[in-house]
Amino acid sequence: MTNINFTGIDIPSEEFLIKCMHCGLCLPTCPTYQLTGLERNSPRGRIRLIKSVLEGKLEISKTFYDEMYFCLDCQACETACPAGVKYGNLVELARVQIDKTKYNRGISKIIKKFIFENIFISKKRVKLLARLLKFYQKSGLQYFVRKTKVLKLFSNKLYKIEGLAPRISDKFTDESYPKILYPEGEIKYKVGFFYGCFMNVMFSDINSDTIDVLLKNGCQVIIPSEQECCGSMHAHNGDLKTARKLAKINIDAFLKYDLDFIIVNSAGCSAFMKEYAHILIKDDYYNYAQTFTSKVSDILEFLNNIEMKKPQKEILKRITYHDACHHVHTQKIYNEPRQIISKIQGLDFIEMKDSTQCCGSAGIYNIINYDDSMKILDLKLKNIANTKAEIVLVSNPGCLAQIRYGLEKDNINIQAIHPITLLKESYKE
Amino acid sequence: MLKPEIKNRLIEIVGTENFLDSKEDRITYSYDGTPIISNLPEAVIKPKTVQELSSIMKIANQEKIAIVPRGSGTGLSGGSVPIEDSIVITLNHWNKIIEIDKENLTILVEPGVITGQIHSEVEKLGLFYPPDPGSAAICTIGGNVAENAGGIRGLKYGVTKDYVMGLEVVTPEGNILKTGGKVVKDVAGYNLKDLFIGSEGTLGIITKILLKLIPYPEVTKTILVYFSKLEEAAKTVSDIIAAKILPSALEFLDKTTIKCVEDFAHLGLDTNIDALLLIEVDGYKDIAEKEAEKVLDICKKNNCSYIELAKDSNHANKLRAARKVAFSALARFKPTTILEDATVPRSEIAKMIVGINNIASKYNLTFGIFGHAGDGNLHPTCLTDERNLDEIKRAESAFEEIFELAISLGGTITGEHGVGLSKKKFLNKVVGKDGLEIMMKIKEALDPNVIMNPGKVFSISSKSEKLRGDKERFRKFILEEWI
Numbered sequence: 001m002t003n004i005n006f007t008g009i010d011i012p013s014e015e016f017l018i019k020c021m022h023c024g025l026c027l028p029t030c031p032t033y034q035l036t037g038l039e040r041n042s043p044r045g046r047i048r049l050i051k052s053v054l055e056g057k058l059e060i061s062k063t064f065y066d067e068m069y070f071c072l073d074c075q076a077c078e079t080a081c082p083a084g085v086k087y088g089n090l091v092e093l094a095r096v097q098i099d100k101t102k103y104n105r106g107i108s109k110i111i112k113k114f115i116f117e118n119i120f121i122s123k124k125r126v127k128l129l130a131r132l133l134k135f136y137q138k139s140g141l142q143y144f145v146r147k148t149k150v151l152k153l154f155s156n157k158l159y160k161i162e163g164l165a166p167r168i169s170d171k172f173t174d175e176s177y178p179k180i181l182y183p184e185g186e187i188k189y190k191v192g193f194f195y196g197c198f199m200n201v202m203f204s205d206i207n208s209d210t211i212d213v214l215l216k217n218g219c220q221v222i223i224p225s226e227q228e229c230c231g232s233m234h235a236h237n238g239d240l241k242t243a244r245k246l247a248k249i250n251i252d253a254f255l256k257y258d259l260d261f262i263i264v265n266s267a268g269c270s271a272f273m274k275e276y277a278h279i280l281i282k283d284d285y286y287n288y289a290q291t292f293t294s295k296v297s298d299i300l301e302f303l304n305n306i307e308m309k310k311p312q313k314e315i316l317k318r319i320t321y322h323d324a325c326h327h328v329h330t331q332k333i334y335n336e337p338r339q340i341i342s343k344i345q346g347l348d349f350i351e352m353k354d355s356t357q358c359c360g361s362a363g364i365y366n367i368i369n370y371d372d373s374m375k376i377l378d379l380k381l382k383n384i385a386n387t388k389a390e391i392v393l394v395s396n397p398g399c400l401a402q403i404r405y406g407l408e409k410d411n412i413n414i415q416a417i418h419p420i421t422l423l424k425e426s427y428k429e
Numbered sequence: 430m431l432k433p434e435i436k437n438r439l440i441e442i443v444g445t446e447n448f449l450d451s452k453e454d455r456i457t458y459s460y461d462g463t464p465i466i467s468n469l470p471e472a473v474i475k476p477k478t479v480q481e482l483s484s485i486m487k488i489a490n491q492e493k494i495a496i497v498p499r500g501s502g503t504g505l506s507g508g509s510v511p512i513e514d515s516i517v518i519t520l521n522h523w524n525k526i527i528e529i530d531k532e533n534l535t536i537l538v539e540p541g542v543i544t545g546q547i548h549s550e551v552e553k554l555g556l557f558y559p560p561d562p563g564s565a566a567i568c569t570i571g572g573n574v575a576e577n578a579g580g581i582r583g584l585k586y587g588v589t590k591d592y593v594m595g596l597e598v599v600t601p602e603g604n605i606l607k608t609g610g611k612v613v614k615d616v617a618g619y620n621l622k623d624l625f626i627g628s629e630g631t632l633g634i635i636t637k638i639l640l641k642l643i644p645y646p647e648v649t650k651t652i653l654v655y656f657s658k659l660e661e662a663a664k665t666v667s668d669i670i671a672a673k674i675l676p677s678a679l680e681f682l683d684k685t686t687i688k689c690v691e692d693f694a695h696l697g698l699d700t701n702i703d704a705l706l707l708i709e710v711d712g713y714k715d716i717a718e719k720e721a722e723k724v725l726d727i728c729k730k731n732n733c734s735y736i737e738l739a740k741d742s743n744h745a746n747k748l749r750a751a752r753k754v755a756f757s758a759l760a761r762f763k764p765t766t767i768l769e770d771a772t773v774p775r776s777e778i779a780k781m782i783v784g785i786n787n788i789a790s791k792y793n794l795t796f797g798i799f800g801h802a803g804d805g806n807l808h809p810t811c812l813t814d815e816r817n818l819d820e821i822k823r824a825e826s827a828f829e830e831i832f833e834l835a836i837s838l839g840g841t842i843t844g845e846h847g848v849g850l851s852k853k854k855f856l857n858k859v860v861g862k863d864g865l866e867i868m869m870k871i872k873e874a875l876d877p878n879v880i881m882n883p884g885k886v887f888s889i890s891s892k893s894e895k896l897r898g899d900k901e902r903f904r905k906f907i908l909e910e911w912i
Contacts, residue, residue, distance in 0.1 A: 018764040018816070023462045023757045024503040028543070028567045037522045038454075039502065045457035052456050063453045082693045083760030 005053045005060050009282070010096040010240055013089075017051045020044065020085045026077035031358050031376045032070055040067055043077035043087050050094050065103035068094050070372065072365055073236050074358035075329035088330070092236055099238035107157060108368045115364060116239050120197055120229045121246075127172060130201035134168035160370045163409070166401040169204035174225065176204065181211065181221040188218035189306070191261045192254045192295075196269050197229035198397040206397075209424040210265045210299055216427055217309050219263075226253035230264075232272030232326075233363045240279065247276045248285055251292045262295045263302055265420060267324035267396035268363070270298035271331050298327070299420060300395060304336040311426030314346035320389040321349070321419075322380070322403065323356045324396035337395065337419050344426045350387040354379070361402035377406045385412050393419040431471045431516070435492055439474060439516075442484045447475040458517045461502040461509045462564070464767050465815050466850055470497065470511035474518050479597070479605055479636050482518070486634070487603035489516065493899075495883050496601075498630040500541060500569030505756075505768060506849025508576055508629045512884045518634060520571055526550060527637070533611045534642045535594060540571025540635050544578075547640070557645040559586035559677075562845070563753045571635050577627030579845030581752065584775075584803035585675040585711075586643075588845065590626045595639035598625050601632075601876040609639065624871065629847045630882040632875045646711035649677065650721040651739035651748055654728045655702045659683070659786075662704035663779030665731040666802045669708075670775060672727060674720050678709035679803025680752050681778075685812070686799040689758040694751040702734060706802070707752050709745075752799075756810065759797045763812040766797075767824055769852075771835035772844030775805040784834045785809045792827040794820070806844035832858070848886045856886065869907045879903050 006012070026043040027033050033042035040049065046067060052058035068091055075088045098104065119125050136142050145151060151159035173195040191214060195207045214221050231246035250273070254262050264270035273296045277289040297305075321341065327333040334356070341349060360366060360376030380403065384392050394400045394416050403416045431450075440448045449455075450472040460467040476482040489496050495515035502509055511517055523541035529551065530536070536551060536558070545565040547558050561580040562568055568578070574596070579588040595609030608621040625632055656662040666679060682690065682705045691698040698705070706728075710720040728736060739745035759766045773781045782798060785807070789796040800807035809831055811824045832842045832855045842848070842855045857865055869887065872879075879900060887907060 018814075019760060021462075021464060021757060021760045021764070021766055022460050022502075024501055024564060024567050025754065025757055027501060028545075037524075038449075039457040040453050042457075048457055048460065049453060058452055058456060061453065063451055067453065082689075082754040082757035084693065 005056065005058075006097050007100070008096075010093050012050050012054060012093040012097075014054060016086050016090055017047060017054065019083055020047045021083055022048070023083070025082060026080050026087075029076040029080040029357075031072055031074065031076070031360070032372070035372065035375055041070060046071060047085065047087065047090060050090055053094075060098055060101050060103070062103050065098045065101065068098055069108075069368065072325075072358050072360070072362040072376070074325040074362060076325065076357065079329045079332075079356070092238075095236070095238035096240055111367060112237060112364070116234050116237065116242060120233060121242060123174065123197065123200070123228055126197045126229070127201060130168050130172070133165060137167060157370060161367050164366055164401065164405055166202045166404065169202055171204055173200045173204040173207040174223075176208070177211065177223055179223055179225060181215060181223070183215045183218050183220060186218060187220045189220070189260045190222070190258065191219045191263045192222050192224060192257060192259045194227060194230070194250070194254075194262060194264045194269060194273070195223065196264075196266050196397065199266050203397050203400065203418070206265060206418045206421060209418070209421045210263070212424050213299075213303070213420055213427065214263060217303070217306065222257050222259065224253040224256065228253075230269040230272050232268050235272060235279065236363050244279055244283065247280060247289065251276065251285060251288050254295075255288060255292060259295055261297045261302060262292070263297060263299055265299040265395070265418070267298065267326035267331070267333075268398060270296060271326035274331065298331065298333060300327070300336040300340060301331075301333055303423075304339050308340065308343065309427065311344045311423065313426050313428050315344055315422070315426055316346045317391050318348040318350060318387075318389045319391040319393060319422075320352045320384060320387040321355060321393045322352070322359065322384070322399060324394065324399050325358050325362070327395060328356045337393070340423065341393070341419060344422065350389055352383045352387045352389075354383055359399050359402050361398040363398060366402055373402075377402060381406045381410055381412060384414060389414060391415045391417060391422070393417060393422060395419055430514075431494070435488065435494070436472070438488055439472070439485060442481050443474055443476055447477065449473040449475070458499065458502070458519070459511060461499070461504045461507065463505055463507040463510060463849070463851060464765050465821075466507050466510050468511045468513060470515050470517040472516050474516055475522060476518065479599060482599050482634060482636065483603045483605055485518070486599055486601060489880050490602050490878050493878050493880060496634075496880055497882055498571075498575070498634045500572035501543070501564075501567045503564040503568045504572060504576060504847065504849065505770075506576075506629075506843065506847040506851045508847050508849040508882070508885060509572070510850060520634070521569055523571075523636070529554065529556075530611065535611055536640050536642055538570055538638050538640065540569060540574075540638060542570050544568050544570050544573055551642055552645060555645050556642040558592065558640060558642055560589045560592060563756060565753070570638055570640075574626055574635055574638055575628060575630050576847040577845070579801070579804075579806060581678045581680055581749070581801055583801055583806065583845075584679055585677045590623065592641045593622060593626055593638065594641050596622045596625055596635055597637035598633040598635050601878065601881045605636075606633070611639065624875075627847070629849060629885050631872060631886055632881060646677070646717070648714045648717050649709055649711040649742075649745065650717050651745035652708045652721065652724060653737040653739070653748065654706045654708065655699055655734040655736075656704040656706070656732070657702060657734050658732070659704050659782055660779055661731045661733070662706055663782055663802070665706060665728055665733070666778055667776055668727045668731065669724055670803070672723060674710065674723055676708050676720075676724065676803060677711045678707060678749070679801070680707040680799070681705070681802035681807070682707070682752065682755060682799040683797060685762065685795070685797040686755050686759060686810075689761045689797065690751050690755050692761055693754065693758045694747070696747060696751055707748060709749075755797075755799045756808065759810050759812060762797070763795070763814055765813045765815040767811040767813060767828070768808050769810075769828055769831065770800075770806060770808055770844045770846045771831055771840060771842055772804075772806040773835050773838045773840030775803065777838040777840065778802055778805055778807070780838060781805075781807060781835065781840075785831055788827050788830045788834070792823040794824055794827055801844075804844075805840065829855075850885060853886055865907060869904065873900060873904070
């Protein structure tokens with residue numbers, strides 16, 4: 001097989017590509033195909049393009065580059081694929097390849113480089129940025145910027161994405177807790193808690209709720225201070241090198257303790273941390289990665305598998321649930337949140353239409369492809385609003401920020417919260 | 430290569446944004462759901478209106494450019510695979526439901542409407558459009574009509590052609606033909622609409638479709654029956670029909686297929702069993718329940734291992750959905766799945782299944798067999814790898830024997846997928862000399878310059894054999910070289 005276009009070790013695998021028998025059953029689940037109806041904007045089309053590049057029939061082009069990044073990597077197609085094609089892996093490896101080419105340029109490249117190479121490589125930098133952002137949000141500067149639309153002078157894109165940043169938490173998780181926390185009664189499980197990078201600075205309230213729920217369920221909670229960002233955003237956007245580096249830091253940080261589980265409350269992080277073994281398959285760390293991966297458990301999965309403490313307080317609310325792609329498509333977590341919710345008394349649960357369809361957040365997709373992301377978000381908002389729910393439950397920080405942004409933008413009076421926050425509320429006596 | 434002058438004329442009609450000829454677009458319109466065959470088109474055009482389409486056809490006819498119509502590209506006989514030097518006309522964006530007429534029980538749709546969407550829209554009104562092909566979630570109704578698609582409800586409810594009441598078609602010469610209508614009885618002249626149903630895009634492009642609807646059945650009972658012997662499952666099928674019961678679905682799955690489907694859908698199917706029948710009876714509650722009882726008795730008499738009833742409609746939907754993806758799920762076993770749809774009279778089902786298994790072992794091939802046992806429409810699927818050329822060759826020989834077996838049992842080479850590119854080699858064996866000659870005359874009369882999907886249905890190789898745009902060559906080929 002000629003291979004003039006793809007280089008290095010991270011190449012989309014022929015074995016995976018040939019599994020696609022182009023039946024087209026992925027098409028109706030693909031958000032970008034739904035937007036355009038064009039074959040190249042579909043999973044089947046993209047697989048064919050990657051295959052053509054691998055076979056030397058197509059050169060990496062601007063169109064090819066754009067196509068790989070037009071994809072949300074939501075992996076709804078993987079759920080739909082009867083043949084079991086690992087599409088996400090193919091597109092992520094294609095991204096590794098195209099990022100080395102001249103087509104990786106412009107403001108998207110600057111944003112990506114800034115985010116991945118300068119910010120999300122260490123907790124310290126994320127926190128520094130968060131503090132700056134907080135100053136911006138609290139000092140009245142944000143009010144001024146929004147009122148005067150001054151950003152429009154610099155870049156229309158910058159103007160649009162300014163509103164996407166969620167409010168920074170008052171206190172960061174990593175600074176709020178001792179390293180080890182004990183439950184009131186008997187210790188049933190010894191768990192490590194992963195607080196994430198986004199979650200740490202923007203959703204530390206959800207982290208607190210998670211720790212609380214874990215303690216109530218008899219967990220001794222250990223919070224290793226050396227942990228870093230999980231690396232998922234790097235891997236999904238072509239930077240496997242940094243992703244591997246971060247994975248090793250986290251493996252070291254958690255394997256220092258003898259843990260039963262490593263608990264993660266963000267769908268994107270738990271999904272990727274389960275892939276550590278896969279991305280380190282050719283590495284010395286492989287064995288450690290396997291041990292690590294086997295202990296990773298999403299909080300919803302964990303609670304559903306143990307004998308969960310019964311909620312006490314009745315909550316009289318109409319609610320609906322948005323399935324994060326990294327739960328339902330990557331980890332096949334679908335029943336778990338519904339099981340947990342069903343144990344809370346008083347709730348009126350309504351399934352929204354297409355709950356498993358992407359909200360358009362998709363890592364930094366909403367920053368890079370703002371306009372497309374908003375079209376996809378609008379579909380989601382419509383489905384949420386149609387349920388007439390008072391609360392929409394969302395288990396991933398990216399989705400949560402995106403959906404909250406949308407609800408506010410469109411003046412929809414529905415609250416978006418993490419299911420663990422609701423559960424914590426129901427534990428109150 | 431498309432002449433720049435022609436390209437400009439086409440762009441003038443549809444606009445630059447609807448004329449796609451980048452390498453990437455050509456690659457992604459080079460295939461449909463058919464294994465192995467693909468070909469790059471010269472361009473892909475998305476017309477916005479019937480008038481635009483008519484203008485395009487006039488140019489194509491004048492310049493003798495081959496036109497390949499395409500919906501969602503899920504066909505399984507290569508019907509929408511481009512041939513050399515062709516232009517693909519894609520119609521999946523013509524996706525409006527124009528009217529649902531509750532008094533006359535009809536639905537008028539554009540050809541790009543997804544079949545599954547028709548189902549869900551009419552079912553909201555208590556109405557029913559029964560044809561339900563495996564790819565209903567994405568295939569277009571235009572493609573269904575062009576291929577006369579079948580699906581799992583064929584036995585009781587028939588196939589697409591039984592529901593088409595009227596069509597609007599743009600002919601190869603660019604005329605806009607309207608045929609049929611809302612009347613149930615209509616004997617004014619030749620039945621032109623039937624010419625286009627199942628014509629596989631070789632006679633014109635369908636631009637509007639009027640479909641018949643029927644009342645939605647009150648209840649549907651879904652039953653799963655496992656058998657430890659293939660023959661017993663086959664016997665059950667003929668016994669059910671002999672007992673004058675017409676199930677709305679009577680689907681057969683063999684062991685290999687059960688395994689792959691279970692691997693994908695996690696329904697808790699028993700994977701250690703030889704055969705499975707998925708049976709549905711529907712209608713008024715009392716009658717459906719009575720029929721279900723009779724079906725269960727027949728299954729027990731034929732030594733079924735055990736019986737499972739669908740718990741609720743959700744469970745039944747899941748079972749039906751799982752059966753519908755059987756074909757794609759078989760790709761879990763091996764990357765290339767060559768699926769055929771040889772069909773026999775239903776009384777011959779048992780012989781056919783045994784025959785296919787014998788042929789498979791003769792050529793040392795792995796087959797998964799599933800299909801619409803109730804209407805004799807089986808899907809013997811060869812599980813192979815297109816990179817293994819020797820095995821592909823053996824598969825071709827095996828299919829040749831399977832087609833011959835089907836014909837010898839009084840059946841046909843294709844029940845619902847169409848002839849397209851993949852089965853044209855065998856067409857003359859089924860329709861004979863006279864049949865071919867009449868088909869040729871119809872083709873000549875409607876498409877004098879041979880521009881509509883040339884190389885499909887008639888001719889014998891995977892290329893179009895230069896038949897495109899040359900009436901004399903086309904005639905000579907069929908009369909002298911083929912027959």
